[in-house]
Amino acid sequence: xxxxxxxxxxxxxxxxxxxxxxxxxxxxxxxxxxxxxxxxxxxxxxxxxxxxxxxxxxxxxxxxxxxxxxxxxxxxxxxxxxxxxxxxxxxxxxxxxxxxxxxxxxxxxxxxxxxxxxxxxxxxxxxxxxxxxxxxxxxxxxxxxxxxxxxxxxxxxxxxxxxxxxxxxxxxxxxxxxxxxxxxxxxxxxxxxxxxxxxxxxxxxxxxxxxxxxxxxxxxxxxxxxxxxxxxxxxxxxxxxxxxxxxxxxxxxxxxxxxxxxxxxxxxxxxxxxxxxxxxxxxxxxxxxxxxxxxxxx
Numbered sequence: 504x505x506x507x508x509x510x511x512x513x514x515x516x517x518x519x520x521x522x523x524x525x526x527x528x529x530x531x532x533x534x535x536x537x538x539x540x541x542x543x544x545x546x547x548x549x550x551x552x553x554x555x556x557x558x559x560x561x562x563x564x565x566x567x568x569x570x571x572x573x574x575x576x577x578x579x580x581x582x583x584x585x586x587x588x589x590x591x592x593x594x595x596x597x598x599x600x601x602x603x604x605x606x607x608x609x610x611x612x613x614x615x616x617x618x619x620x621x622x623x624x625x626x627x628x629x630x631x632x633x634x635x636x637x638x639x640x641x642x643x644x645x646x647x648x649x650x651x652x653x654x655x656x657x658x659x660x661x662x663x664x665x666x667x668x669x670x671x672x673x674x675x676x677x678x679x680x681x682x683x684x685x686x687x688x689x690x691x692x693x694x695x696x697x698x699x700x701x702x703x704x705x706x707x708x709x710x711x712x713x714x715x716x717x718x719x720x721x722x723x724x725x726x727x728x729x730x731x732x733x734x735x736x737x738x739x740x741x742x743x744x745x746x747x748x749x750x751x752x753x754x755x756x757x758x759x760x761x762x763x764x765x766x767x768x769x770x771x772x773x774x775x776x777x778x779x780x781x782x783x784x785x786x787x788x789x790x791x792x793x794x795x796x797x798x799x800x801x
Contacts, residue, residue, distance in 0.1 A: 550774050551778060553770050554574055554575070554771055554774035555572070556571065557771070558771075564768035564770075575775045578775040582759050585755055585758070589757065590783075592674055592677060592755060593739035594735065596677035596681065596738050597685075597735045600682050601685060601734075607626075607686060608686050608690040611690055638743050638747050641672070642747055645748065647664075647665050652666050668750040669749070673753050673755075676748045680741075680744065681733075682734075684737070688733060689726040689730050692724075693726065696718075696722045701718055701719060704718050724795060727795075741757050742755060742760070745757070760780075763776065
């Protein structure tokens with residue numbers, strides 16, 4: 504046991520005080536660890552155990568404990584197109600969200616002035632409505648008779664003559680619904696940048712483009728990384744946008760998990776798909792963070 508640090512008078516604190524301080528940390532840590540154990544660790548173990556179950560012959564929807572590793576191979580071989588489509592849609596939506604959010608977050612952080620609070624409220628306000636309700640609203644906005652589709656058809660910009668029930672509508676819905684998750688981390692990172700650093704770059708004869716590339720962009724990278732992760736991860740597992748805005752050929756892996764779990768009651772397949780999705784996303788996240796040079800976020 505480490506020696507007690509002497510107090511100002513040259514005397515070490517009593518052993519009871521040292522023990523009480525050491526126990527305080529564990530007491531403060533206990534609620535968070537208990538929460539993680541009940542709502543994360545135990546469900547994760549249960550999910551993994553379910554993914555290895557085997558069916559009971561003659562009893563549909565009934566399974567017994569087992570070690571059916573083949574459930575993973577079967578799930579991956581049957582649903583790999585949905586995995587690829589999910590990551591493609593989520594990746595495109597993330598890039599679009601970043602392209603939209605960065606200028607907006609930059610303006611709020613550096614140019615909004617007294618309107619900053621109002622603009623932040625407007626960014627957050629759509630989240631006060633139900634996710635499902637917002638997606639249904641997009642279904643109305645992108646309808647075949649709606650103003651957006653009619654205008655684009657008049658300009659001959661839609662090859663199939665419609666937006667709804669296509670991949671365009673799914674990606675548009677994903678981009679809109681998860682856009683606040685991109686804007687807020689970007690704003691938090693940009694707002695922390697000291698304007699004097701940008702002024703110093705200008706004093707050293709850097710053009711505005713160079714100052715942005717050498718100063719603003721690198722300092723905002725924590726916000727970029729956090730925003731892309733907060734957008735990509737839920738978008739990859741989403742199923743509501745593909746269900747309401749897309750067609751059967753636009754189904755994502757979340758739709759297949761939902762169908763296998765609720766409609767088919769194929770719990771091992773649904774659990775295996777969930778575990779595969781989680782594993783792939785974890786590998787992608789760690790790789791992305793290390794490549795972005797922000798390992799401190801892990």
